[in-house]
Amino acid sequence: MPSEYKLVLRHVDEAGYTNDIKCYQKHGGYKTMKKVFKLKAKKTKDGTVTPQEVIRKEVLTSGLRGRGGAGFSAGMKWNFVNRKSGKPIYLLCNADESEPGTFKDRQIIHKDPHQLIEGMVIACYANDINLAYIYIRGEFPEGAKILNRAIQEARDAGYLGEGICGTKFNLEIHVHRGAGAYICGEETSLIESLEGKRPYPRIKPPYFPAALGLYMCPTIVNNVETLCNVRHVMEMGGETYAALGTPGNTGTRIVSLSGQVKRPGYYEIEVGKATLGDLIHGEEFGQGLLPGRKLQAIIPGGSSSKVFKAGESFKIKAKDKQGKDVEEKLELLDIPYDFDTLMKCGSMSGSSAIIVIDDSVDIVEALGNLSDFYAHESCGQCTPCREGSLWMAKALKRMRSGQARKADADYLKHIAHNIQGRTICAFGEACAWPVLSFVDKFRDDFVKKGAEDEASLANQQKEEASN
Amino acid sequence: MSFKVTKTIDREANRLVKNYPEKRSASLMVLHAIQEEFGYISKEAEVWAAEKLGLKPINIHELVTFYPMLREHDPGKTVVRVCRTLSCALAGSHKLHGHICDKLGLDKNGHGLQRTRDGKFGVEFAECLASCGTGPVMMCNDDFYEAVSNEASEEILKKYDA
Ligand SMILES: Cc1cc2nc3c(=O)[nH]c(=O)nc-3n(C[C@H](O)[C@H](O)[C@H](O)COP(=O)(O)O)c2cc1C
Ligand code: SF4
Numbered sequence: 221m222p223s224e225y226k227l228v229l230r231h232v233d234e235a236g237y238t239n240d241i242k243c244y245q246k247h248g249g250y251k252t253m254k255k256v257f258k259l260k261a262k263k264t265k266d267g268t269v270t271p272q273e274v275i276r277k278e279v280l281t282s283g284l285r286g287r288g289g290a291g292f293s294a295g296m297k298w299n300f301v302n303r304k305s306g307k308p309i310y311l312l313c314n315a316d317e318s319e320p321g322t323f324k325d326r327q328i329i330h331k332d333p334h335q336l337i338e339g340m341v342i343a344c345y346a347n348d349i350n351l352a353y354i355y356i357r358g359e360f361p362e363g364a365k366i367l368n369r370a371i372q373e374a375r376d377a378g379y380l381g382e383g384i385c386g387t388k389f390n391l392e393i394h395v396h397r398g399a400g401a402y403i404c405g406e407e408t409s410l411i412e413s414l415e416g417k418r419p420y421p422r423i424k425p426p427y428f429p430a431a432l433g434l435y436m437c438p439t440i441v442n443n444v445e446t447l448c449n450v451r452h453v454m455e456m457g458g459e460t461y462a463a464l465g466t467p468g469n470t471g472t473r474i475v476s477l478s479g480q481v482k483r484p485g486y487y488e489i490e491v492g493k494a495t496l497g498d499l500i501h502g503e504e505f506g507q508g509l510l511p512g513r514k515l516q517a518i519i520p521g522g523s524s525s526k527v528f529k530a531g532e533s534f535k536i537k538a539k540d541k542q543g544k545d546v547e548e549k550l551e552l553l554d555i556p557y558d559f560d561t562l563m564k565c566g567s568m569s570g571s572s573a574i575i576v577i578d579d580s581v582d583i584v585e586a587l588g589n590l591s592d593f594y595a596h597e598s599c600g601q602c603t604p605c606r607e608g609s610l611w612m613a614k615a616l617k618r619m620r621s622g623q624a625r626k627a628d629a630d631y632l633k634h635i636a637h638n639i640q641g642r643t644i645c646a647f648g649e650a651c652a653w654p655v656l657s658f659v660d661k662f663r664d665d666f667v668k669k670g671a672e673d674e675a676s677l678a679n680q681q682k683e684e685a686s687n
Numbered sequence: 688m689s690f691k692v693t694k695t696i697d698r699e700a701n702r703l704v705k706n707y708p709e710k711r712s713a714s715l716m717v718l719h720a721i722q723e724e725f726g727y728i729s730k731e732a733e734v735w736a737a738e739k740l741g742l743k744p745i746n747i748h749e750l751v752t753f754y755p756m757l758r759e760h761d762p763g764k765t766v767v768r769v770c771r772t773l774s775c776a777l778a779g780s781h782k783l784h785g786h787i788c789d790k791l792g793l794d795k796n797g798h799g800l801q802r803t804r805d806g807k808f809g810v811e812f813a814e815c816l817a818s819c820g821t822g823p824v825m826m827c828n829d830d831f832y833e834a835v836s837n838e839a840s841e842e843i844l845k846k847y848d849a
């Protein structure tokens with residue numbers, strides 16, 4: 221039976237572990253940062269490699285992929301940064317954590333803030349960054365206070381400010397609070413928000429943060445957990461880190477498990493070393509469904525990921541021992557929890573948040589709940605998303621109030637199809653995917669509801685006519 | 688409390704502006720500071736903030752009207768925010784919201800923020816508060832509560848009933 225593998229959460233929830241700098245240092249904190257500062261330029265046959273390049277190389281070698289949602293290689297993202305523009309480069313830590321189902325960054329921020337700061341210092345040193353922000357969602361007032369205190373402690377210790385640890389390196393980190401808008405988690409919206417504007421996402425191209433980010437300067441946006449992992453990559457070395465997890469899906473990942481399981485919670489695993497079934501049923505994880513209930517659906521990667529139906533199986537392309545392409549059959553609960561397999565099965569690990577839905581739940585109701593979320597959170601900039609998200613929520617509201625139609629299933633899909641791929645940011649997909657996948661996989665439930673309501677309406681009309 | 692320029696708020700705004708290469712970036716943080724001190728952001732406060740940041744009042748107003756947490760009107764002394772989203776809904780957050788509304792004499796089907804007559808409470812639904820494993824969750828102003836039963840919510844409300 222697979223078990224947890226604690227790297228980022230190593231000390232979180234340990235008895236006696238507190239979130240102040242003394243405790244962090246007692247547990248080896250800031251040692252990696254100091255080690256990184258001692259890296260020397262290397263001479264190779266292709267010229268001199270700077271210490272900064274050495275770090276970036278390690279992060280690339282580690283295979284670390286972004287933990288915020290898209291799972292993009294952190295090392296590659298750093299390599300895209302335009303270093304020749306002559307403009308300052310910025311690091312923005314995405315601590316907006318608003319994808320429904322996700323509650324992992326909260327644990328780090330509240331219980332081990334210095335780990336994040338150490339990761340950020342290393343990331344900034346590696347990318348010649350002297351100013352960084354932590355964009356934290358407005359509903360984390362306590363988290364913002366904790367981070368501010370940690371930043372002050374780090375500054376007092378000489379780990380932030382000018383000439384850090386006797387180097388020539390300067391860095392300031394500030395905490396910037398959002399104010400309750402989900403869209404600010406999208407990186408270009410986050411940037412607009414930080415510039416003090418309405419947080420309307422920017423269109424890519426041309427506004428890739430690596431070239432035209434904050435104040436039109438090259439900018440790196442990384443998730444809280446990604447930046448913590450940077451510290452561990454540099455502590456153990458890129459290759460050692462890459463040996464954790466599975467090929468192409470390296471390291472560890474914190475999974476948020478919620479919904480109808482016995483033991484919801486946050487669990488750190490080696491990526492791909494536990495399956496969906498392990499996470500839901502495993503003794504160390506969710507411990508199974510509530511008594512007397514059966515599995516109905518799994519949302520595998522935050523509310524925006526496509527839903528799975530209990531009992532589904534998938535045919536995916538894999539490589540056999542000789543490296544030949546073969547087709548492999550995979551049952552839902554046997555899907556290894558990683559980036560690539562979930563995508564091959566038609567969904568994604570997104571923000572690594574699993575929501576378990578059992579057979580006591582009305583599936584139309586569940587989708588309605590999510591669609592209300594997206595209707596509320598659309599920034600309103602693009603017509604298909606602004607109108608479509610609202611239409612879908614309205615149709616689902618009607619369906620939930622006894623006025624469903626058989627045609628509603630197709631109507632919902634029609635709207636969703638007209639949103640995805642036609643918007644400025646990926647929120648368009650985020651609001652279309654739940655609708656498309658719920659309606660496709662649970663079509664019978666949607667049609668049945670429509671048929672029932674139509675029949676009772678017909679009865680009513682008959683009665684009225686005969687009166 | 689109606690807005691007036693106090694030493695505290697002025698000093699805080701000046702401090703915040705220094706954290707950014709461009710003044711305008713401090714907008715959101717200045718608005719948080721105003722709301723913390725005065726409970727909401729009045730027209731006068733918007734005008735003051737705009738001036739402080741070298742902006743036009745509309746540049747501030749468009750933020751106040753966009754962000755759900757920013758208030759144009761007094762939301763009540765204690766703002767109760769109950770998470771509405773799926774995981775909490777599965778854990779009973781809609782019943783919790785209904786219970787709280789009943790206790791405070793508010794309409795549980797009402798739309799948006801509802802304020803009690805005495806102005807002590809404002810109750811609203813919030814979207815996912817990032818603690819989905821311990822639902823239903825809610826916040827009272829800056830304080831966070833998890834796994835809140837109907838009974839527990841009554842005890843919690845008492846703490847703020849002053
Ligand atoms: C609608 C939307 C919401 C998002 N919300 C978050 C969020 O709350 N936190 C986060 O880290 N990334 C979020 N992202 C992903 C970010 O845009 C970005 O990819 C990420 O912060 C990059 O960091 P990473 O490479 O370390 O994962 C969101 C994306 C979209 C489209
Ligand atoms: S897709 Fe939606 S959220 Fe994204 S920019 Fe367009 S309207 Fe805004």
Ligand code: FES
Pocket residue numbers: 320321322770771772773774775776814815816817818819820822824
């Ligand atoms: S759904 Fe309520 S905290 Fe996430």
